[in-house]
Amino acid sequence: MELKKYWQPEAETMPREEIRKMQSEKLVKQVRHAYDHVPPYRKKMDEAGVKPEDIHGIEDIRKLPFITKYDLRDNYPDGMLATDVGKAGCVRIQSTSGTTGRRVIAYYTQHDVDLWEDCTARAITAAGCDRNDVCQIAYGYGLFTGGAGLNGGSHKVGCLTVPMSSGNTDRQIQFMQDLGTTLLCCTPSYAAYLGESLKERGIDPASLSLKAGIFGAEPWTEEMRRDIEKSLGIKAYDIFGLTEISGPGVAFECEAQHGMHVNEDHFYAEIVDPDTLEPVPVGEKGELVFTCLDKEAFPLIRYRTRDICVLDPTPCICGRTFIRMAKPMGRSDDMLIIRGVNVFPSQIETVLLNEGYAPNYRIEVDRANNSDTLDIYVELGEEQFGDTVKSVTNAEKKLAGAIKTMLGISPVVHLVAPKSIQRSEGKAVRVVDKRKLID
């Protein structure tokens, strides 16, 4: 049987005028839904002096106010959940990493899960896979959307789904060998690590059945793509998404490997200037903003992702008509993504203060052998400075443990002499990111 090229061809190859018409109709309904059932959004619209009756089509989206992470934080845990749906109408939550204050809880009805899983099924189909494939999912399962999102799409496509979750590299490799895994889904850094691990064990990638990988959740370069493709013997596809909007599959790469198609029947993408919030001309760089066109439980409108990005409206050789987004080129806030985990420097600062240290620290992030490293330099207090090496080592371990509990990833902590961290006269430069994440 011939390989399916698209998961939902009627949507994925819809003529542009029809996409726009569909988006217009959906937006009108969605704004009404949010105004009637999401009280914080109603308040924002009232403050902006805009009513649902003012929205006649997608061209009116500019009249609508933005939603930011702060709105979600202020309304934690369920203030942005549509009241007509309520918790009883939901079947799932997912959540971002972070402390309670930073955490975002996204709610899903069965319909929301269905459309999300269709998006990941589109990505899996675009990677050349179908029901004959064995899909090994090594994204984290649990609150993180990676595992659950790809798992759902893999089921829809009918792949044999191997829900490994992340870590345990020996077992990952063993399952690849024993089950004949053809599609690997994980973060690009873990894919690179798996490639190196094969080499270390003397396993030739050609002896495996792997043919494709779907990698995302963190920035990665074209250079890294080439490394992964070589070390695993596959074609590596990028996938983009964020918890607030649904999860992985908001946009996905096709065989052209040249930008990710935004699933425009469900999500409307805009690029705005992060300072003026005015839309920038097509093809120019700015902050990516998404509107969920048909989600029921968590219908975010004009959500500021903080990702800096460019949209490409030119036609794609794959035949999909959905617009493409380039790899994100950075962020307009201070969030770092370290080993696939979203990290805010303020979370690290909170731990330092709780553990009795002064906020004199430097965070250094680097990438060695395609894996992120996190080093945190913290000044000892004058009274601790005379302590023995053993007690300092113990204190470093204790602090590293507390930071791991907060972030979910382990740092290397270096306790250094008082006043040895450079003071700044202006804004403190606390983060040094030495990774080259943009080509």
Ligand code: DLL
């Ligand atoms: O990372 C969802 C996801 C899971 C995407 C698995 C792809 C694969 P969050 O944890 O909410 O959700 O983090 C969202 O991660 O705003 C981007 O800054 C970054 N990000 C996600 N995908 C990519 C990518 C998931 N392909 C944040 N390239 C987003 C670069 C990415 N950055």
